[in-house]
Amino acid sequence: MKATKKSMLLLLALIFTMSLVLAACGGNNQSTSGSTNSNSGSDSSNASDNGGDAAADLDFVELTFTYPGTKQKDHDRIMEEINSYLKEKINASIDIQPIEWGQWDQKVNLMIASREPMDIYFTAAWSNYSVNVSKGAFLALDDLLANTEAGQSIVNSLDPAFLEGSKINGKNYGIPTNKELASGGGVVYRSDIAEELGLDFSNVKTIHDLGPILEQVKQAKPEMIPLFALPGDFVNAHFLANWDFLGDNNIPGVIRKDRDDTTVKPRFEYPEYMENLRTARKYFLAGYINADATTTTLSSQDALKNGNVFMTVQPLKPGKDAELASATGLIGKLQQLELTERTIATSETAGSMLAISSTSANPERALMFINLLHSDKYLNNLLNFGLENEHYTRNGEIISPTEKQGDYAPGAAWMFGSQFLNYVWDSEDPQKWEQFREFNNAGHPSPALGFTFNSEPVKTEVAAVVNIRQEYDDALETGSVDPEEIVPQYIAKLKAAGLDKIIEEKQRQFDEFLANK
Incomplete structure (x- = not known):
């Protein structure tokens, strides 16, 4: 029976990825129309459900949108172009407000707690998705998806696996990004420096094997940070440790994505948890890790861009090194190295989403904007890459x-x-999207694929343990404190706050999910 279920999951993953490739081909061969934007010369999709005469029937509204990222030098210039285009398409403007990665969780928590007006939030399984749903921060989107043109366009463009896999208690509170399904973990490093120093990566199979490499970089390049670490994206990140948090990475209770065991346990009951923390501590004490790892507000991308970082831990996919190279000005100087088995899990279906805030005064128009990001080639590329012939040139x-x-x-x-x-x-492989298909086909399906924990029955305990995790995780997982001393204190606090009750409720819901598959 288990083998049959696993085969079915693999078949579903194959069907899913094939549909993505077909969707990509369709999207890349849409008919084009001349843009009213005189600076672009780019195509704009005729597949948009909200444009032309329809916009004239709508009252003008102003939307707001926030996501984790660094405000770019030409941000305001791009916003002018976006808003000129949105006025024509959906009679709206949007104020896009990036928040630095290191400040993201804290600022969003304050915004949600104070009921600050906002229309669209970025959210993800690793970014308090379930926790914020339990706080009433995001709207349930099922009626909008079912009963609006924009909603139906989104539903039709996404494989059902995305929307099904990101539900909480049967409802959608976020619109997933249409992207890769599988996930792998590893590092991205400066290949030019590795070549200069004659570094040999042939014996590096896990993060625990990086010590000799980092030591050589430290000795030869004392001005560089051998391994840049930041809270949440290091040794115990879900993509590197292969934890499946069953819906929200901030709520305790995991299984392993790369195994078939369905027993929900706290991470500290797995021996690899302490092994990872000991390695982080070893690297920190050796001076391989940036001293401000627990407090830095830089993203790993921005750290690479600064030019003084040799290596970062990354969630990997085909061409991740080339993407980072383009974003950091290090074209031809980055290379990626996988250190985990590839997996397919709900953490990927819910790994990148846009949610509509429960404080939004214009949820339908917010959904129209999200739909344009799924259907309008011109707007999507304008937001991501800027202006043609100014920030990039294009050949097809x-x-x-x-x-x-x-x-x-x-x-x-x-x-x-x-x-x-x-x-x-x-600088990327022109067959990038075909490589995504092959990447997804090689993934090991997590036993929990499609399951998302509903934290509502234990929301009081969840709120308490999330606060405790914020107190301990960053310092432990960047090696800034001694795990032998601190972890026992951490466990005691988690248990006193109701950890066992959360684990019990997660297991109950997960068992019910498995029984009904």
Whole structure:
């Protein structure tokens, strides 16, 4: 029976990825129309459900949207172009407000707690999705998806696996990005420096094997940070440790994505949890990790862009190194190295979403904007890459950077709508989307694929343990404190706050899910 279920999951994954490729091909061969934007010369999709005469029937509204990222030098210039275009398409403007990665969780928590007016939030399984749903921060979108043109367009463009896999208690509170389904973990490093120093990666199979490499970099390049770490994206990140948090990475209770065991346990009951923390501590004490790892507000992308970082931990997919190289001005100087088995899990179906805030005064128009990011090739690429002939030049679907490309390089295409509308940089493989299909086919399906924990029955305990995790996780997982001393204190606090009750409720819901598959 288990083998049959696993085979079915693999078959579903194959069907899913084939549909993505077909959707990508369709999106890349849409008929084009001349844009009213005199600076672009780019195509705009005729597939948009909300444009032309329809916009004239709508009252003008102003929308707001926030996501984790660095405000670009040409942000305001691009916003002018976006809003000129949106006025024509949906009679709206939008104020896009990036928040630095290191401040994201704290600022969003304050915004939600104070009921600050906002229309669209970026959210994800690793970014308090379930926690914020339990707080009433996001609207349930099922009626909008079913009963509006924009909603139906989104539903038709996404494989059902995305919308099914990101539901909480049977409802959708976020619109997933149309992107890769499988996931792998590893590192991206400066290949030019590795070549200069003659570094040998042949014996590096896990993050625990990186010590000799990092030591050579430290000795030869004392001005560089051998391994840049930041809270949440290091040794115990879900993509590197292969944790399946069953819907929200901030709520305790996991299984392993790369195994078949369905027993929900706290991470500390797995021996690899402490092994990872010990490695982080070892690297920190050796000076391989940035001293401000627990407090830095830089993203790993921005750290690479600064030019003084040799290596970062990354969730990997085909061409991740080339994407980062284009975003950081390091074209031809980055290479990726996989250190985990590839997996397929709900953390990927819910790994990048746009949610409509429960404080939004215009949820239908917000959904229209999200739909444009899924259907309008011109708007999608304008938001992601800036202006044609200013930030890039284009030859069909292939784009090349100009001298001004660094003035607008948010590196956030995986957050916005459909990646299959994206142009491909000339430094990337032109067969990038075909490689995505092959990547997805090689993934090991998690036993929990399609399951998302509903934290409502234990929301009081969840709120308490999330606060405790914020107190301990960053310091432990970046190696800034001794795990032998701190982890026992951490466990005691988690248990006192109701950890066992959360695990019990997660297991109950998960068992029910498995029984009904």
